[in-house]
Amino acid sequence: MSAWLFDLGNTRLKFARGKVASDIGEVGSLDHHAGADFSELPDEVRGDIAWVSAVASPAVRAALLAVLGPRFARISFARTLPRCGGMQIAYAVPARLGVDRFLSLLAARSAGDAVLVCGVGTALTLDLLDASGLHRGGRIAPSPTLMRESLHARARQLPLDGGTYAEFADDTIDALASGCEGAALALIQRSRDEAARLLGAMPRLWLHGGGAPALQARIHDAESKPRLVLEGLARYAALGDASSPDLAR
Structure with a gap:
């Protein structure tokens, strides 16, 4: 077929x-x-x-x-199912978990390890899957790209894109890039820390989505999974x- x-x-x-x-x-x-x-x-x-x-x-x-x-x-x-392929989602109402997140988790189940799945597209999504296949829940936030678009929509003088990441930038366009990427990086790190506390060990971090490469460059042990939804x-x-x-x- x-x-x-x-x-x-x-x-x-x-x-x-x-x-x-x-x-x-x-x-x-x-x-x-x-x-x-x-x-x-x-x-x-x-x-x-x-x-x-x-x-x-x-x-x-x-x-x-x-x-x-x-x-x-x-x-x-x-469609999102409550259980599939040895994986069980945390949501009581399955339809409320986006099918892309569900499929990413289904793909992560094949790892046999605890995985924190991070999607970086229009939104930044984080979902924790433990080694037994139980989805422990997740987070949704604006992606760095959406943050920039939102700031530009409210204040047109703020550039829509561009800039170079720095821990303490000395120019507005660099400060925008650093702030929006830094917010995403901080959320990912807090989620990893809380996952490690919950599970007793640090989970693997899988990144996917169009905005993933920019963040991965600043997370040394992140694993790139650009085909994750398709694999799921x-x-x-x-x-x-x-x-x-x-x-x-």
Whole structure:
């Protein structure tokens, strides 16, 4: 069976062939925006089934469906489950845990260790998974990029991007970069410290998302996992969740 995986985030679509986490093909990506039609999706992206993780708006999701519909016999959207693949989430209402966070945790379960999963996209998310597969909960905060956008929206004289990180900057643009990145780094470190207190040992730190590389450069033992949501989606697909909502063609 020919399968493709799709991770539809708030600003980017990632896609790859395959449904086995250890055998995901090359990852492609497209930036999208309001009114996106995904017309640039390569023609080779077609097959028997499309597995989709979607956190974007309904309009963007509908635009993707319009492109995938003629290309796939079946389209299946992943959904957050209370238990899956030896992993149990902390949320009492599963639908309140974003499917991208759920799939990232599902991928982290394969490590067999305690992992603090940090996603750096529009938001900065942190989720703690212990070695037994129990999700201990998490945090959501603005990412450094969103912090800069919010400051610029309120005070146009503050640059939207640019600047160099410094512990004590001597220029406004550098101070902005340092403050916004530093806030994220501080939240990550506090979360790691509290996780170590809770579990009795420091968990591994996995970073993913478009803003992850900038933070990883300042955390010496962080592990880069740029395909984490797709890997979790591949594991979800391999587990064969028969109850996930499908659109049969």
